[in-house]
Amino acid sequence: MKPEEAMRPDSQPAQDASGPGGAAPPGRRRTAGRGPIRRLFHSLSERTIVSLIYLCGISAIVFVFSIFYFIFREGAPFLRDGFDFQKFFFSINWMPTSEVERSYGILALIFGTGAVTLLAMVVAVPFGLGTAVFIAEFCGRRTREALKILIELLAAIPSVAWGFIGMVVMGPLIVRVTGADVGANALNAGIIVGLMSVPIIVSIAEDAIRAVPDDYRAAAEALGATRWQVVYKVIFPAAKSGLLAAVLLGVGRAVGETMAVLMATGNAVNIPADGRFPFFHALDSVSTLTATIASELGEAPRIGALPDGSYPPAAHHYQSLFVIGIALFVITFAVNLTADLVVKGIRKQR
Amino acid sequence: MGRLAARLPLVGLLAAFGCGGGSSSGKPNAGKPAPRTVVRNTGSDTMVNLAQMWAEEYRRISPNASVEVSGGGSGVGIRDLAQGIVDIANASREITASEKAQALKNTGKTPQEWIVGYDAIAIYVHRDNPVQEITFEQLAGIFGKGGTIERWSQLGAAAEKDRIIRASRMNNSGTYVYFREHVLAKQDFKLGALGMSGSKEVVELVGHTPGAIGYSGMGYKTAAVKFVSVAAKAGAPAYAPTFENVRDKKYPLARSLNMYTLGEPQGETRKYLDWILSPAGQAVVRQAGYIPVAAGQGQ
Numbered sequence: 005m006k007p008e009e010a011m012r013p014d015s016q017p018a019q020d021a022s023g024p025g026g027a028a029p030p031g032r033r034r035t036a037g038r039g040p041i042r043r044l045f046h047s048l049s050e051r052t053i054v055s056l057i058y059l060c061g062i063s064a065i066v067f068v069f070s071i072f073y074f075i076f077r078e079g080a081p082f083l084r085d086g087f088d089f090q091k092f093f094f095s096i097n098w099m100p101t102s103e104v105e106r107s108y109g110i111l112a113l114i115f116g117t118g119a120v121t122l123l124a125m126v127v128a129v130p131f132g133l134g135t136a137v138f139i140a141e142f143c144g145r146r147t148r149e150a151l152k153i154l155i156e157l158l159a160a161i162p163s164v165a166w167g168f169i170g171m172v173v174m175g176p177l178i179v180r181v182t183g184a185d186v187g188a189n190a191l192n193a194g195i196i197v198g199l200m201s202v203p204i205i206v207s208i209a210e211d212a213i214r215a216v217p218d219d220y221r222a223a224a225e226a227l228g229a230t231r232w233q234v235v236y237k238v239i240f241p242a243a244k245s246g247l248l249a250a251v252l253l254g255v256g257r258a259v260g261e262t263m264a265v266l267m268a269t270g271n272a273v274n275i276p277a278d279g280r281f282p283f284f285h286a287l288d289s290v291s292t293l294t295a296t297i298a299s300e301l302g303e304a305p306r307i308g309a310l311p312d313g314s315y316p317p318a319a320h321h322y323q324s325l326f327v328i329g330i331a332l333f334v335i336t337f338a339v340n341l342t343a344d345l346v347v348k349g350i351r352k353q354r
Numbered sequence: 355m356g357r358l359a360a361r362l363p364l365v366g367l368l369a370a371f372g373c374g375g376g377s378s379s380g381k382p383n384a385g386k387p388a389p390r391t392v393v394r395n396t397g398s399d400t401m402v403n404l405a406q407m408w409a410e411e412y413r414r415i416s417p418n419a420s421v422e423v424s425g426g427g428s429g430v431g432i433r434d435l436a437q438g439i440v441d442i443a444n445a446s447r448e449i450t451a452s453e454k455a456q457a458l459k460n461t462g463k464t465p466q467e468w469i470v471g472y473d474a475i476a477i478y479v480h481r482d483n484p485v486q487e488i489t490f491e492q493l494a495g496i497f498g499k500g501g502t503i504e505r506w507s508q509l510g511a512a513a514e515k516d517r518i519i520r521a522s523r524m525n526n527s528g529t530y531v532y533f534r535e536h537v538l539a540k541q542d543f544k545l546g547a548l549g550m551s552g553s554k555e556v557v558e559l560v561g562h563t564p565g566a567i568g569y570s571g572m573g574y575k576t577a578a579v580k581f582v583s584v585a586a587k588a589g590a591p592a593y594a595p596t597f598e599n600v601r602d603k604k605y606p607l608a609r610s611l612n613m614y615t616l617g618e619p620q621g622e623t624r625k626y627l628d629w630i631l632s633p634a635g636q637a638v639v640r641q642a643g644y645i646p647v648a649a650g651q652g653q
Contacts (some may be wrong), residue, residue: 089455091540094412096545097545098523098545099542099543101526101530101531102542103534103535103540103542104540104541105543106543128462130404130631137536137642173564176562177562185515185517185519185563185564185565186519186559186563186566220590255429266551270548271524271548271549271550271551272546272547272548272549273545273546274545274547275547289546289548291549299524299549299551300524300525300526302426302427302429302430303426303429303430303433303524303526304429304526305429305433305456306433306454307452307456308456308459316452318452322524
């Protein structure tokens, strides 16, 4: 309150001057009570901090838009020069350096991302929601604090360490247990990414569960429900949008994960599904959108435009990776937006 | 394991090495600190071990020069050269016309090629795989688009795992391009091969995957894998990737290891290249498991 009051009378003249750190104060201020230097300092620092906070506030918007702008700018020539929408999204042929016919089809990469995400959620959803229920409903205060710290620790493990675990531990384990032909496959990456998504799911799902009013629990228990019945008959329905949002944010995490996936999937352009039983082959190696960008961008030559403004075919590899980036951006944006709207939905209900 | 990640540690390692070496050698003649010339050297993953050995060896001969080596792949090296970021690019393939044009456009100089050694692309299989010989045709059937060989039994081999796992490279690596040009006759690879990010990774994967086959530089052999002898045609004799077979040009998958400079190199870069091509430099090639430029040199 007080600083605001102190600032208000000063703010008008200083804006007329050149902002924080600008012109000297007008002489009339000398009549003010607490000494001019101190007041000046006070108002300047106040204004500087406020404008800094304002800058921080809008920086996220600036960053998002400039990232989108730069990705789009790099990818734009590819979109302009005879971009074949159908071929890009519905062809499995990812042959960006072919000498016969360069082709840019990301269908297999989309399937790879989808397969890894699906498997990740198969791992992460039961684990994440189970942990959240346990933390929010079943365990004592001390266990809860300990568990929360441990789960935050899980979130702090760098993805390259996860990838390493996938390569060195999970790969041989999968080969031994399932008899898979190769350890680097969709299942491996799915498990790893699933474990990586657990913390985000736990923390959001736990919030959602704890937000369910205690009256609900009391009422259910009064009717003679067991603790488990309370959870799945009362709490799950009451917290369902929060739980859905938790899962969706987990999906967003899984779609965007790069390093661990790069190390664990085997990087094979391959659709892990076909007509043969069991139709979905989790033990096949796959490649994802993110991993393709990460592994190929370093070597794809960035070639400038020819004098007539067109680009040689070799330039399209680099550009197409940015178009994949745009596609990824759209996917994760859609997932996060859905999660956001779902969360907003809960708030409105209350 | 991507190239982005792979490149940085090497630079760091060498920088650390460089500092250590510098301070210890700096003490005796601390009175006259000589200016240090830095030669920046990037490129082929196949050549990165060799390039590091050269750099370390050269440091002993010429303490005032420091060669900074990093990998990343032939494409990265040539791209960096074309942007004028490095002095020497290592490439396990030839520079393309468009890369040359790019370099000329950016820097006004044409890249000049230096053949500094030879390498054989070896075909690796798991140690326990019974396959001894393979022809180009069979390799194309395994790796090439439209190829029908999917199982070891089709090659008459009873391997532990019948399905063939193809260990390939990322689609812009020099080794990948070389294999495509010489074995697949410039046709495309079959989709679904594992795109490994480095020469060493290919051999490692083959080493712990019984059904795998992969191609990589001959210098990366470990005890877990074995070489398959290669015949250029069915019926032709198959040769193992040995030093003699490569030197005598019998082994069909041998290639030159190249270095590129922008125009005629000057100063320390020139001295470094001259040294690499000298018997002392070529001895390092042999030591690294590759084949020196001229038979008789560096043996």
